[in-house]
Amino acid sequence: MFARFAPRFAPGFAPRFAGLPRVSLLRQTQLFMSTETRAAIKEAIGSAPVVLFMKGTPEFPQCGFSKATISLLGQQGVDPMKFAAYNVLEDPELREGIKEYSEWPTIPQLYVNKEFVGGCDILTTMAQSGDLCNLLEQANVLVPEED
Amino acid sequence: MASNRSIDGPMAKAIKAKMQISFPRMTHFAMFNDSYKHAGHHGIAEVDKTGETHFRLEIVSDEFSGVPLPQRHRMVYQLLQEEMSAAGGGVHALQLTTRTVGEQKKREKN
Numbered sequence: 001m002f003a004r005f006a007p008r009f010a011p012g013f014a015p016r017f018a019g020l021p022r023v024s025l026l027r028q029t030q031l032f033m034s035t036e037t038r039a040a041i042k043e044a045i046g047s048a049p050v051v052l053f054m055k056g057t058p059e060f061p062q063c064g065f066s067k068a069t070i071s072l073l074g075q076q077g078v079d080p081m082k083f084a085a086y087n088v089l090e091d092p093e094l095r096e097g098i099k100e101y102s103e104w105p106t107i108p109q110l111y112v113n114k115e116f117v118g119g120c121d122i123l124t125t126m127a128q129s130g131d132l133c134n135l136l137e138q139a140n141v142l143v144p145e146e147d
Numbered sequence: 148m149a150s151n152r153s154i155d156g157p158m159a160k161a162i163k164a165k166m167q168i169s170f171p172r173m174t175h176f177a178m179f180n181d182s183y184k185h186a187g188h189h190g191i192a193e194v195d196k197t198g199e200t201h202f203r204l205e206i207v208s209d210e211f212s213g214v215p216l217p218q219r220h221r222m223v224y225q226l227l228q229e230e231m232s233a234a235g236g237g238v239h240a241l242q243l244t245t246r247t248v249g250e251q252k253k254r255e256k257n
Contacts, residue, residue, distance in 0.1 A: 064185075065240065104217075105224050105231045106240060118217045121242050125216065 002044050002086050002094050033097040041094070041101045045111045048084035049141045053098045054108040058085050065120040069108045072123055076132060082141045112139050152183045158199035158236055165226050166206060174248055175207035185240070203242040207251045219245040 033041075045051050050073070056062030058070050073083070088095040088107050099105050102116050110117045112135060117123065126132035136142050153159065163178055170176075181201040204223070211219045220243050230236035246254070 103221060116217065122216050122220065
């Protein structure tokens, strides 16, 4: 349902468009998301081991926090083959729905193996403490080191 | 100071008051208005004129003891649900530092 962007982190963050069919219902305000939206979000979260909901695309982030998160994930060495990004600006239903789904009012939002991890602040804090590296390592989503 | 860096606006005052009431064990509170950095960027044109769209908060309080980081942020978000809704307040981004007193002390030593 939602457009999925699977970027290669280096070099140049070229996004690969895996053209999932997308339904866009332009309703601006919605208190409770539809079951369809909930199901689509669940599917999106499960579409890759690492899933980021962001503003813009990995190649052209449209918000400083989304941009910072993308570069953070790149620095950590997240495997592009295990990563998918969804642009919430493309879909008002996704934009509002993901906030309700995660009980988290801001974008970006990161999921690893279907578990909510956090937004930009949390990822920054976790990167500094080394927790993010541990989490990504345990989740087996980093680019394999070459011997 | 440009109006969109002010922390004396109605939104800033409301946020500060809520935090002080909700975290009685708070030993440190700081607030920064970063709205000026984001003036005119995507999606905030309609609330831009308030100059109260992007805030940064530092809260040190033992109410966070034993609470995982995402849950700490949710505690704050929950309190500011109204302010952060597009209809209610239009606060667009909230950067949070949430530490316990112990965590803060450990940081200051380093």
